[in-house]
Amino acid sequence: MRSQLILLSALSLTFTTSCTTQKKPSVRITPYKYKIDSPNDLPIVYVSFIFTINRPQAKVFDTPLQMYKELEILNRYFIDEKNQKIFKFKINHYYSYRDFNKRKCDLANHLNQPSPIITQNIPDAVKRCFPRRKSKEVLFIIYDSYSQKLKYSDITSWGFRNNAQPFILIDWERLNHQTQAASIHEMGHAFGLGHVCAPKAKKTTPTNIMTSYDCRLGSGGLRNLGFTANQLNTILENYSKYP
Ligand SMILES: [Zn+2]
Numbered sequence: 407m408r409s410q411l412i413l414l415s416a417l418s419l420t421f422t423t424s425c426t427t428q429k430k431p432s433v434r435i436t437p438y439k440y441k442i443d444s445p446n447d448l449p450i451v452y453v454s455f456i457f458t459i460n461r462p463q464a465k466v467f468d469t470p471l472q473m474y475k476e477l478e479i480l481n482r483y484f485i486d487e488k489n490q491k492i493f494k495f496k497i498n499h500y501y502s503y504r505d506f507n508k509r510k511c512d513l514a515n516h517l518n519q520p521s522p523i524i525t526q527n528i529p530d531a532v533k534r535c536f537p538r539r540k541s542k543e544v545l546f547i548i549y550d551s552y553s554q555k556l557k558y559s560d561i562t563s564w565g566f567r568n569n570a571q572p573f574i575l576i577d578w579e580r581l582n583h584q585t586q587a588a589s590i591h592e593m594g595h596a597f598g599l600g601h602v603c604a605p606k607a608k609k610t611t612p613t614n615i616m617t618s619y620d621c622r623l624g625s626g627g628l629r630n631l632g633f634t635a636n637q638l639n640t641i642l643e644n645y646s647k648y649p
Contacts, residue, residue, distance in 0.1 A: 448491055449645055452498035452543040453477060454536075458506050458517050459550050461558075464578040465503065467548070472581065473500045476546065479583045483590045483615075485632040492633070492641060498540050511535030517549040517575075520557075528575070529568045542648055544596050545573035546589070548581065563588045565595025570648045572596035587629040590615055598644040599637055 455473040459465070480495040507514070513531040516523060536545060553560035561577040574596055580588035594616050603621035604613045613627030616637065633641060 448494040449642075450542060451493040451495050451645070452540050453480065453495050453546050454499040454501070454540075454543060455497070456501045456506055456536075456545060456547045457503045458514065458547060459578055460503055460507070460518075461550060464548075464550060467578055467581050468502050470500055473497060476581060476589060480589060480593060483583065483587060483630075484593055486638050487632040487634055489632060492638065493645075498543055509535060517547075518552075520552055522553055523551075523564075523575075525564065528564075529566060529571075529573075532566075532568075532573055533571070539571055539649075542645070544593065547573055547575050548578050549575050551575075551577040561585060561588075563592050565592035567596060567598055567644070570644075572648070586626055587615060591629055594633070594637070594641070597641040599633075599640055 453476075455476065457468045459468075474497070477495055477497055480493075481491065484493060484495070485491055501509075511531070511534060513528075513535040516527055516531045532545065532547070539545075550558055551560040551562040552558055553562065559579075561579045563577050563580055564575040566573050566575075574589065574592035576589055576592060579585070583589070599616050601618040601620060602614050602616045604611065604617045604627050605621075607613050607617065607625055607627035609625045609627065611625075611627040612631055613629055614631045614637075615629050615633060617626045617629055619626040
């Protein structure tokens with residue numbers, strides 16, 4: 407399987423990568439065991455969760471408990487191909503929709519609108535909204551993706567390396583690790599990884615975390631196989647460079 411993966415190294419140079427999935431998931435709100443310890447000697451990545459959606463359907467996820475679930479998902483599934491954890495993810499801050507709304511950021515005008523996002527406008531808007539960044543911090547921004555074809559059923563998520571100030575945009579319908587490991591995959595982009603292709607992968611085929619449908623060669627598969635040694639090197643190299 408691994409030999410079929412073709413690394414698109416050119417993509418790893420880009421700062422922004424979209425991750426399209428066309429199938430609408432059914433959203434589950436399930437109990438989740440979220441207390442899994444990570445070894446203490448791992449490099450720490452701080453995560454700040456920002457909930458930007460005011461729609462009633464999404465608001466059930468706008469809770470501290472859900473953010474701890476998302477943190478646990480990162481700690482559990484952001485692993486290498488030997489199933490070893492890479493980072494210890496810790497919460498830095500949780501901004502509920504109410505907190506986000508109070509900041510009156512123009513970022514709100516760029517997300518959750520009935521038009522597709524314009525990706526090149528997002529980094530500056532994020533910076534204006536959150537000008538101060540903690541060391542080794544990734545912003546985990548929860549939003550509602552929109553496309554002409556699928557309207558708000560679109561679940562496209564994004565990872566931005568953003569000149570060492572990384573952030574990810576996760577469609578709320580992909581919280582709870584529901585569809586193709588969105589947060590894990592986008593976190594891979596946040597640490598500089600590009601896509602790999604797994605030709606003919608079906609939805610049930612085990613694939614590398616960074617596999618993408620965007621290759622137009624398969625569905626992207628399960629994205630359940632940890633990062634290869636090369637991918638791990640890229641992740642750790644970028645981590646060391648990030649302020
Ligand atoms: Zn991607």
